[in-house]
Amino acid sequence: MVVTTLYLSLKSRYNEEINRKVEMFLKAYGTSKPTRYTFPQVRKIARRFKDKLGQGGFGSVYKGELGNGVPVAVKMLESSTGEGEEFINEVATIGLIHHANIVRLLGFCSEGTRRALIYEYMPNESLEKYIFSHVSNTSQQLLAPIRMLDIALGIARGMEYLHQGCxxxxxxxxxxPHNILLDYNFNPKISDFGLAKVCARDQSIITLTAARGTMGYIAPELYSRNFGGVSYKSDVYSFGMLVLEMVSGRRNSDPSVEGQNEVYLPEWIYEKITTEQEWELTLEMAAQDKEKMRQLTIVALWCIQWNPKNRPSMTKVVNMLTGRLQNLQIPPKPFVSSENHPTT
Known part of the structure; x- marks a missing residue:
């Protein structure tokens, strides 16, 4: 009984601290867009939370509709560690920007412990759904080399805007892939800014107390500063891994996990490209399509160089994706062999 009372007291104090932090942020945020809604308004927009679209690390997402009939996705943030930061990050970043390849935040709600984020609705869900499922005609069409190049280019342009355009x-x-959403025309939009960090445009290195991101996509410098400082180049690494998954249709495996039967994906692809072998996905393609696949692969391998200084900026990535293959050189082996993978 005493333990339960103490737990509830600490939880209440923790929630109060989050509320205070969020309200301080919203006071400084002012009356800028997006719109702030009350919780009853959110409940009406989400149609009483009857149509659940999915579940994420920070909460559940429901399909809804604004008063003017515009379909939306409503993310209800559930009480968990870091919730205040997740909410603030979303509102402070995508709440104030607008780009064709970044999902749009249309509104939010903060009432006590209830917090919601209202986004434009993405009917074709996430890129992940199509990369790792080759059974449907839609998946096959979407992952045709010309479409794949368009999607990679759209993501790169969105990232370039985040790094250089704001x-x-x-x-x-x-x-x-899970955080790349697809609109009605399968245009990619970057989503989920809960882990985002804002810094000055001329700030090259930032300080983090711990690694953040998803295993398999996290740049090596986030684990160990021996590889270099944490910067926008850490996002470039993640983009490279995403593109390698697109061209191969395989999930990247983590080289730090011992006893894996699978070959580390970048190692496997690098071996194929340097020996000019083809892999399954390219066997029945026209020469022009194979060239596009090779172009995407080489760009991705540059992006996952273990030394951040050797990775291109997203502006250069855009130029590489829109240029000709003849100008692209295969990079040096972009990773430490899985046998010599460093420990944190």
């Missing part, structure tokens, strides 16, 4: 640089820290 008043302050926004580092996403969780670029992966």
């Amino acid at each position: 008043n302050q640089r926004i580092l996403h820290f969780d670029i992966k």
